[in-house]
Amino acid sequence: MNKVIRCLVTVLSVLMIALCLLVCYRFVDIQSTVTLIIFNLFFISLYFQLNGSRTVKVVTLTTGNILGLFWNYLFHYVSLTGNNIFGVSFNSFFAVFFPILNLMWVVSFWSVSLSFLSKLKTTSSKVKL
Numbered sequence: 001m002n003k004v005i006r007c008l009v010t011v012l013s014v015l016m017i018a019l020c021l022l023v024c025y026r027f028v029d030i031q032s033t034v035t036l037i038i039f040n041l042f043f044i045s046l047y048f049q050l051n052g053s054r055t056v057k058v059v060t061l062t063t064g065n066i067l068g069l070f071w072n073y074l075f076h077y078v079s080l081t082g083n084n085i086f087g088v089s090f091n092s093f094f095a096v097f098f099p100i101l102n103l104m105w106v107v108s109f110w111s112v113s114l115s116f117l118s119k120l121k122t123t124s125s126k127v128k129l
Contacts, residue, residue, distance in 0.1 A: 006053070006054075006055045009055050009058075009059065010054060010055050010058050013055075013058040013059050013061070013062040014058060014062075016062045016065070016066070017040065017058075017061060017062055017065045020036065020062075020065040020066060020068070020069045021033060021036055021037065021040075021065070023069060024036055024068075024069050024072060024073075027073070028069075028072050028073055028076045029072075029076060031098065032068075032069075032072030032073075032075070032076065032102075035068065035072065035102045035106070036065060036068050036069070036072070039064060039065070039068055039106050039110075040061065040065070042106075042110065043060075043061050043064065043110070043113075044061075046114070050114070050117040050118065051117055051118060052117045056117070057117065060113045060116070060117060063109075063113075064109050064110075064113065067105065067109055068105065068106070068109075071101075071102075071105045072102070075098065075101055075102070078094075079091070079094050079098075082094060
């Protein structure tokens with residue numbers, strides 16, 4: 001029964017990742033979708049090197065996608081609001097700072113998840129004084 005639940009959670013998490021990408025493409029913009037795809041590719045490239053079960057890794061990736069969808073949705077509305085208040089000149093400002101803002105959430109989530117799932121190296125040798 002435990003194996004069935006873990007498999008079900010894994011499948012639902014993968015579906016949630018696909019849904020995040022679809023919602024991001026449909027309701028936000030293509031830049032945000034590309035950011036999420038790049039985030040997924042970076043995380044998947046380290047998938048087998050991380051410690052923990054498959055379910056924990058996929059749930060962590062799903063959490064990153066949900067966080068990325070939220071931040072990109074927020075950035076999209078900041079862009080629309082800035083465009084309405086400051087005019088078209090805000091678009092060039094936002095085009096420069098959008099990758100930096102995305103890098104901030106990607107790096108922070110990636111570092112937290114990698115420290116959470118990293119393999120601990122222990123040494124069995126004792127230090128002699």
